[in-house]
Amino acid sequence: MTDKNGSRMVITTDMWTLSNKKRGFMVITAHFIDHTWTLQNRVLRFVYVPSPHTKDVLAEVLVDCFLEWNIDRKLSTITVDNCSTNDAMIRLLLNKLDTSSLLSSGSMLHMRCAAHILNLIVQDELFLIGDSIKRIRDSMIYWTGSPERRQKFDKNECQLRVQCTK
Structure with missing residues (x-):
């Protein structure tokens, strides 16, 4: 070689x-x-x-x-x-x-290594917003936990005119 x-x-x-x-x-x-x-x-x-x-x-x-x-x-x-x-x-x-x-x-x-440096930056930022992400996940678990809560969520979404497909 x-x-x-x-x-x-x-x-x-x-x-x-x-x-x-x-x-x-x-x-x-x-x-x-x-x-x-x-x-x-x-x-x-x-x-x-x-x-x-x-x-x-x-x-x-x-x-x-x-x-x-x-x-x-x-x-x-x-x-x-x-x-x-x-x-x-x-x-x-x-x-x-x-x-x-x-x-x-x-x-x-x-x-x-640029990939390693980028990974360190992302990990630091994820740590800073980790609590917010957990709260969002917990909220989604709550609202999708039963058909009644899901219907209530959809009704509120419609009343507030929130346009979201997800």
Whole structure:
């Protein structure tokens, strides 16, 4: 894969822990444009990562993978989720890699996962309106709980001229 490929590689990686076993796993995926200008995606490694999942342990797993696949000099960016351990891990990676082979000497190596950031924003907002959502759900359960209440609801809807099909 890497010998014929002259393009840079974008790496994405994610770490998760099985809650019932307290065992951590990392997936490392490479994304690149091949010689026919087709986007390629390859899982390079799916690996058990022993605890604790410190910046040193995570950086070591990544560096081993980069060296195993001979892509340490072909890196473009590494996309990770938005946690402080990953911030520290990227700083450590910059010390372990030859920054002269990286774009802008590695200043653009760290990419934060937009989907993860968006998820965090949505979760924060849902938390803020969670009580209101519960009240609306409880109200709907009440009004649809019997045919008589549903008829009363429909009558009030008609009297107030509320136009709603749901």
